[in-house]
Amino acid sequence: AQSVTQLGSHVSVSEGALVLLRCNYSSSVPPYLFWYVQYPNQGLQLLLKYTTGATLVKGINGFEAEFKKSETSFHLTKPSAHMSDAAEYFCAVSDGSQGNLIFGKGTKLSVKP
């Protein structure tokens, strides 16, 4: 069965600093992986996805993630944090042919001025 582990329930960075949010997955089949962001009082917005092909995936708002099969990781990065990046971030893996999303527990990103 697929599962996702997000390391760090809370990450705090300074504005302009590198953002690194960690995600490790467990999957018995080639995984499809997603990162979503949730701002307060809103739904989830897709940041990026990995299905097949290039292992470095670029998403919206300057975020990118690299699929590393050998490390079973799909970490999310952004070179320079902005105050508007403060939100909850969820990593998810798709559960087989049914398309169910298995979410990690989430990482809350705080950005200090």
Next chain:
Amino acid sequence: DTEVTQTPKHLVMGMTNKKSLKCEQHMGHRAMYWYKQKAKKPPELMFVYSYEKLSINESVPSRFSPECPNSSLLNLHLHALQPEDSALYLCASSQWLDSNQPQHFGDGTRLSIL
């Protein structure tokens, strides 16, 4: 702006009331989902519809009754809810039911049970 529209945004109801949550998408998606999200937790899948037919019911209590009247609409009928059912209810859609299809979420209905 989200392409999945949920109404109402907020709902307060008593345990004996009957109410419905509505979700609408006009992206031509054929798979639609209901999730429940408690505070500081990830969304939990409740129901999945594919081509207007119920595909997955994640052992949800019968006081929650989903309905998919057409390919653009998804309803969640509520009856005799409990205080622990207070949560954010999210609707999502995807092009079809496939593991590589991203899901697009609405902003949710925040439900409070008195």
